[in-house]
Structure formats: structure tokens, C-alpha cells
Amino acid sequence: MDFKALNDLSYGMYIVTTKKGNKNVGCFINTTMQITSKNPILAISLNKENYTNEVLKETRKCAISILSEKAEKELISKFGYFSSREINKFEDRNYQNISELPVVLEDICGYIIGEVIRVIDVETHDIFLIRIQQAKKISEEVPMTYKYYHENLKGTAPKKAPTYQEGKTESKGNRYQCSICGYIYDDSKEEINFEDLPEDWTCPLCGVGKDKFIKL
Amino acid sequence: MDFKALNDLSYGMYIVTTKKGNKNVGCFINTTMQITSKNPILAISLNKENYTNEVLKETRKCAISILSEKAEKELISKFGYFSSREINKFEDRNYQNISELPVVLEDICGYIIGEVIRVIDVETHDIFLIRIQQAKKISEEVPMTYKYYHENLKGTAPKKAPTYQEGKTESKGNRYQCSICGYIYDDSKEEINFEDLPEDWTCPLCGVGKDKFIKL
Numbered sequence: 001m002d003f004k005a006l007n008d009l010s011y012g013m014y015i016v017t018t019k020k021g022n023k024n025v026g027c028f029i030n031t032t033m034q035i036t037s038k039n040p041i042l043a044i045s046l047n048k049e050n051y052t053n054e055v056l057k058e059t060r061k062c063a064i065s066i067l068s069e070k071a072e073k074e075l076i077s078k079f080g081y082f083s084s085r086e087i088n089k090f091e092d093r094n095y096q097n098i099s100e101l102p103v104v105l106e107d108i109c110g111y112i113i114g115e116v117i118r119v120i121d122v123e124t125h126d127i128f129l130i131r132i133q134q135a136k137k138i139s140e141e142v143p144m145t146y147k148y149y150h151e152n153l154k155g156t157a158p159k160k161a162p163t164y165q166e167g168k169t170e171s172k173g174n175r176y177q178c179s180i181c182g183y184i185y186d187d188s189k190e191e192i193n194f195e196d197l198p199e200d201w202t203c204p205l206c207g208v209g210k211d212k213f214i215k216l
Numbered sequence: 217m218d219f220k221a222l223n224d225l226s227y228g229m230y231i232v233t234t235k236k237g238n239k240n241v242g243c244f245i246n247t248t249m250q251i252t253s254k255n256p257i258l259a260i261s262l263n264k265e266n267y268t269n270e271v272l273k274e275t276r277k278c279a280i281s282i283l284s285e286k287a288e289k290e291l292i293s294k295f296g297y298f299s300s301r302e303i304n305k306f307e308d309r310n311y312q313n314i315s316e317l318p319v320v321l322e323d324i325c326g327y328i329i330g331e332v333i334r335v336i337d338v339e340t341h342d343i344f345l346i347r348i349q350q351a352k353k354i355s356e357e358v359p360m361t362y363k364y365y366h367e368n369l370k371g372t373a374p375k376k377a378p379t380y381q382e383g384k385t386e387s388k389g390n391r392y393q394c395s396i397c398g399y400i401y402d403d404s405k406e407e408i409n410f411e412d413l414p415e416d417w418t419c420p421l422c423g424v425g426k427d428k429f430i431k432l
Contacts, residue, residue, distance in 0.1 A: 005326035005351040006256070008282045008359040009248060010228030032225060033247045035261045036340045040222070043259065043343065045251050066224045110221035120336060122345060124252045127259065129338060135221040143224040145361060 011146040013067040015079050015104045016044060016052060017095075018059045024090045024102040027052040028080035030146045032064060035129070042114060042130045045122075051085040053126055060116040062130065063103040068141030071107040073153040077206045079104075081181040099134065110137040153204070176213040181206035185213065227362040229283040231295050231320045232260060232268060233311075234275045240306045240318040243268040244296035246362045248280060251345070258330065258346045261338075267301040269342055276332040278346065279319040284357030287323040289369045289420065295320075297397040297422045315350065326353040369420070392429040397422035401429065 017026030031045040044064070046053040056062055067076070078089050094106035103111050114130035176185045176194045183205040187193045194213070201210055233242030247261040260280065262269040272278055283292070294305050310322035319327050330346035392401045392410045399421040403409045410429070417426055 001348070001350065002326070002352045005282065005328060005353040006250060006348075008228075008325040008353070009250060010226060010359055010361045011249065012224075012226030031249045031251070033227065033249050033259075033261065034222060034225060035247070035338050035343060038340060041338060043249075043261070043338075045249065045259070066221065109224040110218070112221060120343075122251050122257060122259075124254060127251060127336075127343070132217070132222075134217065136218045137220040137224070143226055143363070145226045147359070 013071065013076065013144040013146060013149055014044075015065045015067065015075075016046075016056075016062050017065070017102050017104060018052065018056050018062045019101055020055045020059060023084075024088065024095075025052055025055045025084040026079060026089060026102065026104070027084065028076055040132045041117070042112065042132060044128050044130065045125050046128060047125050049124075051083050055084075056116060056128060057119060057126075061099075061101060062114065062116065062128075063098065063101040064112045064114075064130075065104040066109045066111065067144045068107050068109045068139060069144045069148060069152075070141055071144055073204065074207065075104075075106055076149065076153070077181065081206045105138065107141070108138055109141055109143045110135065110139070112136075175216040177216055178203045178206060178208065179212050179214050180208045184216075229287065229292065229360040229362060229365055230260075231281045231283065231291075232262075232272075232278050233281070233318050233320060234268065234272050234278045235317055236271045236275060239300075240304065240311075241268055241271045241300040242295060242305060242318065242320070243300065244292055245280075256348045257333070258328065258348060260344050260346065261341050262344060263341050265340075267299050271300075272332060272344060273335060273342075277315075277317060278330065278332065278344075279314065279317040280328045280330075280346075281320040282325045282327065283360045284323050284325045284355060285360045285364060285368075286357055287360055290423065291320075291322055292365065292369070293397065293422045321354065323357070324354055325357055325359045326351065326355070328352075391432040393432055394419045394422060394424065395428050395430050396424045400432070 011030035014029050014032050015026055016029050027050060029044055033043055035041045035043050090102055095102050095104045099113055101113060112132055113134040114132045116128050117131045118129040120127040173188045174194060183203050185194050227246035228248060230245050230248050231242055232245050243266060245260055249259055251257045251259050306318055311318050311320045315329055317329060328348055329350040330348045332344050333347045334345040336343040389404045390410060399419055401410050
């Protein structure tokens, strides 16, 4: 199986949120698609081990914020690589309570609010069917795609030949993986080898230090 | 409801195909997403009135071709605005029989072949869950997004001030809709008013003549 082909499927970048009692809960997702156009229904997919999945099955109401290309990687990392079970992801972030849901408003194109009308068990994941109750466009910013995120927010500037030649010692072709978020630093694709990065360098995805990286 | 917000959901561009006896069947879709990663399952959504939906429920096997930005609007129009019930969409197109399915290979990044493991009735549409059996990356071309398609393949070149000034008579702000595919020609957004277009002008989406347009 050539899994690389699956990388060419196109997705957007979203944060789905809900509220359990007074607790704001949410996570990053890229799998969202509209299923019907009349009285429209959306489908989103959430891993069963995900805390937001567990809570959404109870609350049956959620908001989906559509991230724009302006969205910061810190926002995406916070909602993508941590669990609402353990931390308050909404602290210091721009969100607002709308229809009793904590809607992330930070660098978004718009948001959708809806009610879960069905949960479909698909092995490791669940598909949630959501009847849209509100939808609001907030800005004319360009929606961020998953591809954009991978190409532009992983902390590696496009290679410039002069810098490449001057800044890089001979690459050993080593690869290092962040033990927190899974981000891979590949010497052969970077201008600077991992070992030569400054000590205060942090993971471009989740922000932890070099000491959290494991040599593959 | 502010439906404009829904336009900011991101999608790719795909052609899903299957084979009924000796008859090649298929249509354009933008709603495809991966649901699980282990022994992976995809979900696609198809309108119930769609002939490909009807046939896929029988054949239970399909190919999904991932279109690249090189894909021509004629390919997309053919698979998007006509029915395999009435025409042979594969005529004069680049496709190949792979695992007994007609896989469209024209300007694609890759393709996926799979088996329908479940059909989920969602009002006007069905979600097909497809277990991936084969996946192949074909080229390094950029996958086409739905946004790219709307912005680049609707036949309207970016406005250039000199042409705009010289070519355009005062806009009456009229709008005309293609009765075949639904494409809207909006005088206020074009360099040339609809009435001033040459008689051999054709719909940039489905290729029919000016006479098929209705003034809104």
C-alpha cells in the first residue's frame, strides 16, 4: 500500500469545541465535510480515545471554528497535541461563549454551531453527524488548508541556496522525533543539523525543548 | 443562517469510478475524507439521485482519482455535470482498467481503490465507507483544491486594469446563469459584459453556448 497517495487528500483546519458543565473542551480536527445542502448536515471524524469525542457524545452540541492562514502554530499545537482532560486549552486564547458554547474566534474565517444528530462507530473513530443551527462568516481571510499548515507552519523556512551552503555542516542524515507531539526534524531537509541548533530552540509544533527529542 | 461560512470549508477534487458489467461509471466529488488510519477507511458522500451512487451500491468497489492542479476543466465538467446514465464520460479520456475498475489517470496525483463496507443513509445523500485496498501515488503535482478550482478554472482571467478600462462598457450589473450546470456569469465581476461576449463564447464550466444562459 502506497500511503503517500493519502497525503494528497485535501483538508481544512478546524477547532471543534463543546462545554461540559463549566468546563470548556475542544480539539483540533482536519476531517470535516458537508454531507447535505438542505437543512445542512456536516460530518466530522474524531478518534475514540479523544476526550472531546467522549464529551461530545454527552453534550450533543458543538462549535466548529474554521481557521484562517493567519492562525498561529501555538493555537494549533495547543488544541492538537494536548488533551482537555488535562489542561485548559482556552486559557489566554481568544474565544467567546455563543449559544452556551466556547467558540474559538482567534484568526478564523467563521464558525458553525450545530447539534449532534447521530454518532457512527467506525472502528477506531466515530463519525459525528451535525445538523447546522448557526453559521457565521467572520473575516475574508483565506481558510488554512492542512497542506498549507504542513508546508508553512512547521518552522522550516524555504531553503535558500546561499544560506544552505554557508550555514550547514555536512549532514549526517539523522532524524529526531519530538516525544510530545511526534514532529520529525530531518537533518537532510533542514538548513542546520539538529545537533547544531541553539539550546533554546523549541519544537515548531508543540513548543517543547530539544531535550524532548529522541534520535530515530 | 450565514451559508457563506460553509464556503470556507476546504475540499479536494476527486473522480470516483466503478464498473457495472462492461459499463464504466463515475462522477466528480469533493467530499472525501480519511476516517481511520489502521487498515484505513475513507468516507465519501454521494447524492442519492446520482447514478454513480446507485451503481456503487451494487458493485461495492470503486476507484478514487485525486485530481492535480493540472486537471482540465473539461474533465471536471464532463464528470461533474453529466450523468453516466446518459453518456460515456470515459470517451477520449485517459483512464486504465486496474483491478477491474476504470481508473481516471488524467492529470492526477494518485488514486485509491477500495471496497464499500457500509452505506449510511443521510437524508438526501449517502455516506459510503470504503476500505482501502490499493493506493498509488502517480505524480508530484499539487493536488487541486475546490477553492483553486473556483478561483482558477471558471474561465475568468484575473482583472488587469488596462483591459478592464478598455474592454468593458458600463456594467449593468446583470447576472446570467447556465441552465445546464448552474454557472453564474456576473457582469460586475467580469471584464466584458455578458451581452458583449462573442457568439462562440462557451460556458467555462460545462462548455455549452450563450443560448443556454438565462438572465437572472
